[in-house]
Amino acid sequence: METTLTARGLARTYAGDGIEVLALRGVDLDVAESELVALMGPSGCGKSTLLHLLAGFDRPTAGSIALGDRRVEGLSEAEWAVLRRREIGFVFQFFNLVQTLTVAENVELPARLVGAPRREARRRREELLERLGVSARADALPSRLSGGQQQRVALARALVNRPRLLLADEPTGNLDSDTAREVVALLRGLGSEGQTVLLATHDPRVAASADRVLQLRDGLLVEETRLEGGDPAEAVVSSLLRLEV
């Protein structure tokens, strides 16, 4: 199976008021095509920092990132933007929808940015919103939606260009358990379409649906757990709860 994402020696240091904070201290990571990988660890361990580096939102202090065969850590802001719109979808914990655009416009935006004809963008949007159960709210502004609805819209926006890599930062962190289950099921299904997912989560139930769980602590990957499809769910969750502590 091909590798979608590779990171080597990825480090990020923040400097401020004369103090250096080592957010990431040399992370090595390989994520295969169609794989769903969960990133776990306590708050402040570097999960969001790692995802931000992999999405090009921030620049690593050291290390390399490759998407497929292409090294990308040195790309400019504009090159990262183009790469994101074509190959990387990102889902935030707090949705980050453009508040001035309607649901439909939010979802169509990345499609329009890659040059999709308006009709094609609309077709993809309608399909995704239908699948996610929010098609009735297409003309609403994000501020009129519940948190669960906003997260589903954010997910639709991230998927509208069928990116090969989806990065999700606590995608169920603000959702009720039913909505969280739906979102997880959707992420789980992406693998069958050849899409790769790397998600950060605190929730062992979410992590339990992954192919692999990576434990991050103090900016380092400290443990990797491969989950076999045959494991009884409760046993997996229990073991992940142990890891989380």
Next chain:
Amino acid sequence: MGGLTLKLAFAGIRARRVQSLLSVLVVAAAAAAITIGLAMRSVADRPFERTFEATNGAHVTVESAAGVQALERVEQRPEVVATSGVLPMVWTAFDRDGKRYGLRLVGIGDEPPPVSTPLLVEGALPGTGEVALERSFARFHHLGPGSTLQTPGGLLRVSGTVVVALGNAYPQSQPGVGFARVPTLEAIAPDRATWTHAVALRIADPDAAGAFAAAAQGMQRGRGSSRTWLDFRGEATAPTQVVSVIVSIFGVLLLLSTGAVLATLVGGRVVAQAREIGTLKATGLTPGQVARVLVVEQVGLALLGLAVGAIAGQLLTPTFTWSAASLLNASQIPTFDPVRILIVAGIVLGAVALFALVPALHAARRTTAAALAGGVSGSARRSRLGGLAERLGLPVPAAVGTRGAFARRGRTILTVVALALTVSSAVATLGMEASLDVATDPGVAAPIPGLDTPRFDPVDDDAGEDAILRPVVYGLDALLLFVGLVNLLATLLLTTRERVRDLGVLGAVGMTPRQVTGSLVSEQALAAALAGLVGLPLGLLLFRGAVGLTGGSDEFAYPSWWSLALLVPGLVTLVALLAAPLARRAAAIPVADALRYE
């Protein structure tokens, strides 16, 4: 709670230093502009009447070649309450630039006459061998203290310039008038038989001046003439009316523009603090207490700006008022006027408090959760007009920017109103510019035999009133433009800062920094275009209304169609040029940082 309010307000100022500095600068600019605007309005207010009061103007003047006694008999009439005393006059001429112009010298004693007193504008009252020239006359011939006049009777040194309330300004009124000591008159015209005399009188019933003047003239045995204060007022008012209106309109425009600036900045800043309002309420402050903190913060900054602006305005005021007073042939207004400063303070602090209180109360009444979650973006609304931009096939960044402008209605309306007032000012300015030719062609006096008759040369901008009026208008233009630019920059800076987080989201979904910049610039340019469309007719209405109010409608010209046609694209271009570097900086913020931006 008072101490806590101050502490929280000060913390707010300290936490947002750039915006605080901007607030101080904007308030300072507003205070300076209002100071100048009020001073200009004072200068333009009843120019003849003010000069008349300041010089203890005469209700009737009588000139006579019938001798001193004939005038003394007029002085002794019971209606007379004050007199200048009979003053000798000598008619002479002076040579300048190869031409000979008339000059009427009025003889005065050690003290200037108590009625129709020449009011010193610059220099000093004349000593022997010197002359103090009437201001419009001195200005026309570019004469001032230290200049010399070659007369057939000898050389005269100009000691200063004075103002008198005697009707038409030079050169409509000829010859030019100068005040000199009696020994000087004797040196210039030794033959007293050539002298004439004049007396300026105040009478008990000014409304009866016409009848009194006719009777006084009758007492001069056909060798005299008389004029009343009503004649002078009629002469003085007609040619200065246009100038007076122009200066008044500028005063009003300055007040309106600065009001718009304050509303934009203060209101915008309070609206942008929604999240902080939520935090304060979550901590336990009531909506009233929250509003008080925000108002105290804004008023505190305004006090600082007021101090800076009042000093700057005070220093700049004479530059404008001197020229304006000269144009209106009016007396100067006091440079330092405590009442004016109090009015400026009242307007500025009142406006700041109002523009802070209304949005602060509105924001403080929202639920705490809504304030905490919503921030600025919480006010976004859906707009059909915004959707239209998308259907028109605009590029994606422009369509997103357009949508943003329509969705953030409160902020956009504030921006559009502020910019529209700037456009209105520009339209009114263009109208005044077009009216300048009318204002500076007031006609010519009857020629004096044997002497050259000076007149305005429309081609020669360096002569007469035109040379003064244009700098005044351009100076006021510059002041309005400055206020408009401050407004524009403050608006752009605030809206850009408010949008950083949204711009981060756009970057996160794949917009390049260039596209993000384009989106923000489109949003601002659209606001500018709307402002142009609103401001253009508003400016014309304002100009027309101001002209109509003064009854001077025949003497004004409308701006040319092409200058109006250029105004909107000009404003849009200017806004785009100013917004682009700010937007570029905002777009260059790394996405991760932008998403954390508060």
